[in-house]
Amino acid sequence: MTTPLISGKIGEMADWKEGMPPVVRFAPSPTGYLHVGGARTALFNFLFARHHGGRFILRIEDTDRKRYQPDALAEIFASLKWLGLQWDEGPEAGGGAGPYFQSLRTALYREHADRLLAAGRAYRCFCTEERLAQLRLEQEKAKMAHGSGYDRHCRDLEEARVRALLAADTPHVVRLKVPDDRSVAFHDLIRGDIAYDSAQLDDLVLLKSDGFPTYHLANVVDDHLMGISHVLRGDEWIASTPKHILIYEAFGWAPPLFAHMPVILAPDGGKLSKRRGAASVLDYQRAGFLPEALRNFLALLGWAPGDDREVMPLEELIAAFTLERVQAKAAVFDETKLEWMNGVYLQRRSAESLLPDVQAIWEKMELAHDALADEVFLKKVIAMFKERSRKIGEIAENSLYFFRDPLEYDAQAAKKYFKPDMLPRIDALLAALADLQPFAQDALEGLYRRLAEELGVSAGKLIHPTRLAVSGVGFGPGLFEMLETLGRETVLRRLRKARGQIAARGQDGN
RNA sequence: GGCGCUAUCGUCUAGGGGUUAGGACGGGUGAUUCUCAGUCACUAAACCGGGGUUCGAAUCCCCGUAGCGCUGCCA
Structure with a gap:
């Protein structure tokens, strides 16, 4: 798949207008499993795209070679597919804006960094990591109220000096020239207008010394080139958004629309993690949850349809989903409610x-x-x-x-139902069941009711002990359905065994 | 420390100046076919605090407080 280095000319990117099909993306980093927070962000992107008839792109942000985990990719794909969040473009799906791995697009980012360099909107920085660490340490000590971050040491290096350092192959990064004392504002679709003073922003790195882009550069370049209309991402990105706005400006591009999703918290209010509840989507699969249940539950974390519906199959979610109804507040992941919802979907299956x-x-x-x-x-x-x-x-x-005879009887239930006066009743049951034709639900119920009447006891007096005898426990499905499925032979065998138990108990005086 | 975001029952939420503040999960109580971990009914439970604006604030504004995020050649 070949991709032109630069598609779309500077400044030509049109603003998205109401009614146009939106283009969104989910852009995970393959540094580990997909957790439910990420899955929820993916879900909202997916629902938004489907609701408006737009496209949902999956893009892999694998620009950090230190944190890359080879297994993560398969896990992310499997998680999304399991939840039914099929992407329209991306790895495996293809599409005209690929490749969809940022590690395959490094030439593109370098090209774009060069453009900024040439335009005087960025500069090369030769500061060593040691110097930067030292700087941070001093700033920490001085508790600088203002201007923390990079000190612009290399911002105004003489051209000759830069050439010399380059000639000597000195490692360097490319930084954005952030303007002084400007307000950088954007409109968040969920939170409204948010403004930052550019003095808060330092000259962020665009290109790392290993030639890979930072998230900031790659994300802006790709969102632009891929025609992303709406950036729906986690709210940990709010503080980075003004930086991105500045990058769009430097390129002369119109930024997309932004909407920052609230985070999902663990029940104790802290961050979600493996230790506090599962967190990994595939862990929920392994724990016996249905994808449609987890998906429905996740949709309700930070979003509500506005009426009283809670159980909503995918089509209903798509029809009802709008960004305006996404909450700004962080939500706690309540596994008990997830279990309830899973039970609902289990019944429906x-x-x-x-x-x-x-x-x-x-x-x-x-x-x-x-x-x-x-x-x-x-x-x-x-x-x-x-x-x-x-x-x-x-x-x-x-x-x-x-599948096998009960090994023991629930003690509480046995105390209640396995009493000596049961012996004659079991004998009567044994005799009647042996001849019952057919050995089926309705006939069984008729038999039990009739026999109870003959013996002058309530039907429950026969039903409960039978249940305990055949299942070993005091709860479960309807008895007659159960007996039919178990079959005559098994039922008789287990009743006889229980009879022996009761007789033995009687002798012990228990 | 700085900057930003957020704030309705225990939890998820509805509410967008006038409501008995509604629903769901979980809890409690009761009913029910043979049990319930099923089903149904009923019930307890909330507007973070303080100032404004207004005839009237859960709703709008400000301050405080708390939680969270960012402050990396991580994303």
């Missing part, structure tokens, strides 16, 4: 669609092979448990008695 994920968990549990091979049976089990589970894993874990 078909057993069929859940099968692969649940099956994968069951298969790690050394269960009987023949049962695991019977998909019809598995889907019945999933159907029963997805209604009352909050994570995929719960479906697999709470349904184990469909």
Whole structure:
């Protein structure tokens, strides 16, 4: 893929006008996994593009060779795809504005830095890292109220001196000449007008001594060249935006529109991290969350549709999403609510669609092979448990008695239901169940109700002990559905086993 | 330290001068088919503080406070 070094002439970039399809980008840095904060930013970009019929570009900002992690890329792609945030242009997708890796565009950035150099808007700086560190130390000590940052030491070097240093191959960076005492203002679509005094900004580095651009240069050049109309990014970039405005100005380009998304915080109000809740998108996948649930939950962090809807499938999110309704306040990631929402989506899912994920968990549990091979049976089990589970894993874990006899009985439930007076009732059940035709839900219910009446007890007196006998626990799906799926042979076996337990207990006086 | 952003129930939020400040999660109480970790109903719970502007402020302005961000040849 060849890209012209410079596309678009200076000053020709038109402002985006209301009604034009917007072009947005998500620009992660491959320094680690994609965390939910980044995912939310990607989601808002995606929703914004879809809502307005625009384009969503994925661009990889891999200009920091020190922090680059080779695995990060695959993880980021997998995370976005899992969440259903397919990008229109970018790695794997292609597009006319590529390449979409900044490391492949370094010639472009150098070219642009040269233009600024030639125009007198930037200068070469030969200061060593040691000098800069020393400078910072002194400023710290002096607690300088003003003018902290680079001291412009190289800003006015004589031309001859610069030539000599260049001839000697002296390492150097390129810095922007930031104007003195000017107000640099921009309009944030979420927060309104924000203004900085240029005296607050030091002469930032555009090109590093290794030839790679800084984020500031690469981001401005790429956003311009890729025709980005709206920059939707995390609010940690607010303070950098005036620098970017200055760079656009130096190039003679019209800046895009900006909207800074609020951050997502951990429950303790601190930064989200691996230690405080998962944070990584793929960790949530592993923990048994559905992509549509995480996506819906994330959309509601910092955004609301304005009415009382909360459970909103993707199409609804796209239809309702507008930047005006994005909140400026940071939001705490409340995993409990995520779990609730996951439960909602679990109920909405078909057993069929859940099968692969649940099956994968069951298969790690050394269960009987023949049962695991019977998909019809598995889907019945999933159907029963997805209604009352909050994570995929719960479906697999709470349904184990469909694959093997319970090893023990819940003590509390046993104390309540496994009493000696149950023995004759179990005998009656055993006899009736052995002959029941068909061994199916409705017939089973009829049998239980009839028998209860004959014995002069409430149906619950038969139902609860049966549940405990066949499942080992005091809760679960409807009993008759459960018995039908388990099958006559299994049910009778487990009832007999429970009968033995109760008899033994009776003798112990328990 | 400087600069900036933010501030409604515990949490996510609605609200854009006049409301009994609404909804959701979680909590509590109750109901329910055989259980609930399901479902339904009910309930407790908030405008950070102080000044203005106004007949009237959750809403507009200022100050304070707190939290967060930036202050890198990281993004």
